[in-house]
Amino acid sequence: MEDQVKKLVLSMLAYAVQRDLSVEMLCRLSNVTIAELKEGKAPLSAKQVNDVWLNSVHLTKDDCFGLHFGESLQLSALGIVGEIIKTSDTVGAALTIAASLTPLITDAFCLVLLEDENTFSVKFVPQIAEWEKSPALLQMLDFLMVFVIHELDGLLLKKVRPIAVQYTAGRNHQMEYERVMRCRPEFNQLENAITFDLTYWKEPILSANFELQRILLEKIKPFSGMINGTMTLQTRIYNYLMSNAYLGIISQEEIAANFNLSTRTLQRKLKEEGVNFQQLADEARKALAINYLKSGSYPLKQISYLLGYNETTAFIRTFKRWTGITPAVYQTNNNC
Incomplete structure (x- = not known):
């Protein structure tokens, strides 16, 4: 089975190129190699993954790197959705499957989906004590939350606006979070969660949407493989x-x-x-x-x-x- 952590790191390197960074420098500082990511059989260590996050933030001088990286992966989110909907009848069922796949890329958070009378929420539950003290895990959380919004976009083939976004930690650059999340987040809350209108959850998966997703992915090539050169x-x-x-x-x-x-x-x-x-x-x-x-x-x-x-x-x-x-x-x- 493909190593999803390495796939995520390769996507980060591709995004680094988009941000005009030197992949060689980022790899060297993080003690990883392209050959290791593409051909190596051993998994990356937690320190290597953390260092890629930290060095990406440092080299881009972008405190919102995780947020912006997640925003840049719309077509990748569509690709994941394209696989999931093959075995799903509704948006809710597809999101449930997507949430179950989170451990393939991180063991720091698990995703829990809850419904009530008018809304449903995706909760990002920390699995590591004192995670808020880790800058790398804060970036990972931002990435996961934005990526979930884009997965929902892909399922519905329209841009979805959450009803509410909550973070347990405080954040700088709050206006940028509002832009990317499409609503004004609340910080210093009791949980990390995104809340959506329940009507999205119940919408059926349309075969026509799946066909359009297939065409998008085949004809509009993502640039995730571009990690060399300037x-x-x-x-x-x-x-x-x-x-x-x-x-x-x-x-x-x-x-x-x-x-x-x-x-x-x-x-x-x-x-x-x-x-x-x-x-x-x-x-x-x-x-x-x-x-x-x-x-x-x-x-x-x-x-x-x-x-x-x-x-x-x-x-x-x-x-x-x-x-x-x-x-x-x-x-x-x-x-x-």
């Missing part, structure tokens, strides 16, 4: 958009926040490379649109929604500007 900022942003925009293009402000940059700094750095964010967003939308259209299975209204357009007519106009023809003609010409 990339320009525009390439890193384009890759991020393609890997994390299956429910609409991410805004310039969101990209800047995830990369731990101010919006003005992001704009300046892109200008130095002779491009602006809108150009990159348009290129990503165009590539996504073509992939969706080539699947041949989805109405223009759904494709428009997935690309973040409120009106189908707006998508048709934009696609014609890109290609000179309408989406319908493109599908006909390409036998979609």
Whole structure:
């Protein structure tokens, strides 16, 4: 069975590349090697995993690294969901299976799901005494909580907003937590938990959703394998958009926040490379649109929604500007 801890660390290294870090330095400081992660049979030690977390925070100068890393894995969350829903009838059943898989990546927390009359909650129960004194475990908790939200996005194929998010510990950068969690978290509470509307729990798994997930994962390749070499900022942003925009293009402000940059700094750095964010967003939308259209299975209204357009007519106009023809003609010409 694939070592999920090593897979997680490889994803962290790929995200480090997106953040313009040296993978070699991160590995050296953490006493791990790429060969060990890809081919080694021995599991990583707890210290190695903790050191990857700590050195990632240190090198990025990002106290919210776990939060931003979790935010960057939308398509990976979709991939996990794609496997789970094969044996699930409802969103609640799929989440229950997902929660049971948590020990494959960490023994520091277990996930407990509880229902009441109008809501359901995912509780992140610590399994290690004095865990709040470990910076690495605080980062792991942030990662797990964000990842659960993206798993729910993948099950429903829409962006879900929690009713409440609670942390037992205090946090700095509370506005950034609110942005990523999509609601204002409460800190210094009795438990770590995310609460959602119960209607999500009861929704059936649609076979059409599974088919769209399959197409997304096959046609829109995640960039998790890119751990070698250096990339320009525009390439890193384009890759991020393609890997994390299956429910609409991410805004310039969101990209800047995830990369731990101010919006003005992001704009300046892109200008130095002779491009602006809108150009990159348009290129990503165009590539996504073509992939969706080539699947041949989805109405223009759904494709428009997935690309973040409120009106189908707006998508048709934009696609014609890109290609000179309408989406319908493109599908006909390409036998979609």
